[in-house]
Amino acid sequence: MNSKRWLSLAAGIVRPRAGASEAPPSPAEDDAHERAFTRRVVDLAMRVAEMMLTVGASVNDVTLAALRIVKSYDVTPVHVDVTYTSITVSYGRGPDDDPLTVTRVVRGRTMDSTRLQRLVELTGAIEDGLPIDRARSQFAEISTAPHPYRRALIVLANGGIAAGVAIVMGASAIITASALLAAMLITLTHQELGKRLLPTFFAQALGALIVTAVAIVLNALQSELGWIGEVRPSIIVTAGIIVMLAGTSFVGSAQDAIDGYYVTAGARGFEVMLLTLGIVIGITIGLQLGSRLGYGMLLPASAPDNGPLAQQLVGVIIGGAYALSTYASPRAIALACGMGLIGYSAYLAGIWAQLGPAASTGIGALTSSFLAVLIANKLRVPALTLTTAAIVPLVPGAAIFRGLLQLTEANGSTAAMMNGTGILLGAAGVAVAIAAGVSLGAFFGRPTRDTIATAARRMRRDST
Numbered sequence: 001m002n003s004k005r006w007l008s009l010a011a012g013i014v015r016p017r018a019g020a021s022e023a024p025p026s027p028a029e030d031d032a033h034e035r036a037f038t039r040r041v042v043d044l045a046m047r048v049a050e051m052m053l054t055v056g057a058s059v060n061d062v063t064l065a066a067l068r069i070v071k072s073y074d075v076t077p078v079h080v081d082v083t084y085t086s087i088t089v090s091y092g093r094g095p096d097d098d099p100l101t102v103t104r105v106v107r108g109r110t111m112d113s114t115r116l117q118r119l120v121e122l123t124g125a126i127e128d129g130l131p132i133d134r135a136r137s138q139f140a141e142i143s144t145a146p147h148p149y150r151r152a153l154i155v156l157a158n159g160g161i162a163a164g165v166a167i168v169m170g171a172s173a174i175i176t177a178s179a180l181l182a183a184m185l186i187t188l189t190h191q192e193l194g195k196r197l198l199p200t201f202f203a204q205a206l207g208a209l210i211v212t213a214v215a216i217v218l219n220a221l222q223s224e225l226g227w228i229g230e231v232r233p234s235i236i237v238t239a240g241i242i243v244m245l246a247g248t249s250f251v252g253s254a255q256d257a258i259d260g261y262y263v264t265a266g267a268r269g270f271e272v273m274l275l276t277l278g279i280v281i282g283i284t285i286g287l288q289l290g291s292r293l294g295y296g297m298l299l300p301a302s303a304p305d306n307g308p309l310a311q312q313l314v315g316v317i318i319g320g321a322y323a324l325s326t327y328a329s330p331r332a333i334a335l336a337c338g339m340g341l342i343g344y345s346a347y348l349a350g351i352w353a354q355l356g357p358a359a360s361t362g363i364g365a366l367t368s369s370f371l372a373v374l375i376a377n378k379l380r381v382p383a384l385t386l387t388t389a390a391i392v393p394l395v396p397g398a399a400i401f402r403g404l405l406q407l408t409e410a411n412g413s414t415a416a417m418m419n420g421t422g423i424l425l426g427a428a429g430v431a432v433a434i435a436a437g438v439s440l441g442a443f444f445g446r447p448t449r450d451t452i453a454t455a456a457r458r459m460r461r462d463s464t
Contacts, residue, residue, distance in 0.1 A: 207244050
């Protein structure tokens with residue numbers, strides 16, 4: 001008896017009695033747990049995608065990020081549909097269950113490079129095995145984190161963009177300061193109107209009116225204040241145009257088109273056209289008011305010459321100022337300055353080779369985009385920030401101003417109207433060349449980056 005008792009106790013220690021074990025979860029409990037987990041994963045993917053689109057990512061990057069998140073948690077198959085104003089994530093739970101579909105409407109947009117980079121890093125951490133609860137907690141921290149810079153610094157950064165443009169065009173200190181002041185006034189106006197939810201079209205028109213008024217006032221003061229020296233008001237207006245066009249999404253439109261997202265590409269392209277039309281209206285009103293008051297501006301007979309080469313290269317601060325205006329990290333700001341120098345140097349090389357403005361601009365955009373894609377992941381900065389910062393100095397603001405001024409002062413002259421239209425078409429050609437260069441740079445840069453990464457992994461594996 002004692003031996004049987006001891007054997008029974010030993011068996012109980014090794015293997016619990018049937019009565020002491022917990023009952024296995026029922027199929028209903030398993031299904032409820034799985035549904036709750038699935039909803040959390042789909043919700044996280046949706047929120048990350050929405051925020052990435054809001055802070056400036058392309059549709060392709062947004063779609064890939066959402067798919068990478070759901071795949072990391074084995075929630076498949078999932079369909080992600082992104083347009084310019086909405087995102088839909090749908091998970092098919094099998095032929096006998098209804099799909100889980102979530103849709104969100106994307107409203108406000110603010111370029112934020114720091115937040116975009118943190119979202120990219122979060123997606124990478126999820127792929128490396130970050131638990132869903134920690135992933136949701138980190139996303140909550142990212143979404144509620146304040147901007148890294150104060151608004152006053154952003155206003156100054158936009159002024160720096162305009163000042164850089166003026167320096168590239170060989171402006172004097174007075175004109176450079178006026179361009180900086182006009183750009184800061186434009187930024188303040190956009191911020192205040194944005195708080196009141198006024199459509200961006202009207203903000204662009206008012207900004208264009210402000211920069212035109214500053215140019216007219218400075219031009220009028222030239223005759224009364226001799227110490228001002230030569231005044232080139234076209235530089236001030238050109239700098240303001242570039243500041244207002246720098247935040248538009250024509251680069252993102254080209255990227256979406258080449259990636260096959262034609263609906264979003266069309267929406268972004270139409271938005272760029274509408275915002276540019278707002279600038280046209282603002283400048284036209286300003287020029288007409290100045291003419292009525294007796295302070296009209298003379299039309300430059302030809303395209304303005306840029307300053308000396310050394311002065312043009314100093315203008316690479318444009319890229320850094322733009323990166324700062326998008327809340328980029330200090331590392332991204334420094335890289336944006338370097339990328340701006342490389343892109344502008346490639347543009348100058350094209351001009352030296354007599355390839356023409358459009359082709360030279362396209363070469364500069366392609367070079368900067370290709371290099372940005374190669375180094376962005378390694379240096380933990382958004383490629384979009386580097387690319388856009390590099391192409392800001394190439395935006396055809398001077399051509400847009402001259403074309404608009406020709407049309408405004410045509411007074412029914414067919415020749416003047418045709419000349420102005422031709423100048424605007426040339427500016428449109430340069431803009432298309434920029435977009436095409438950016439898209440081609442990304443197209444060739446992605447496989448090159450992957451090939452380099454694969455070769456590096458093989459070398460590390462062989463060395464061990």
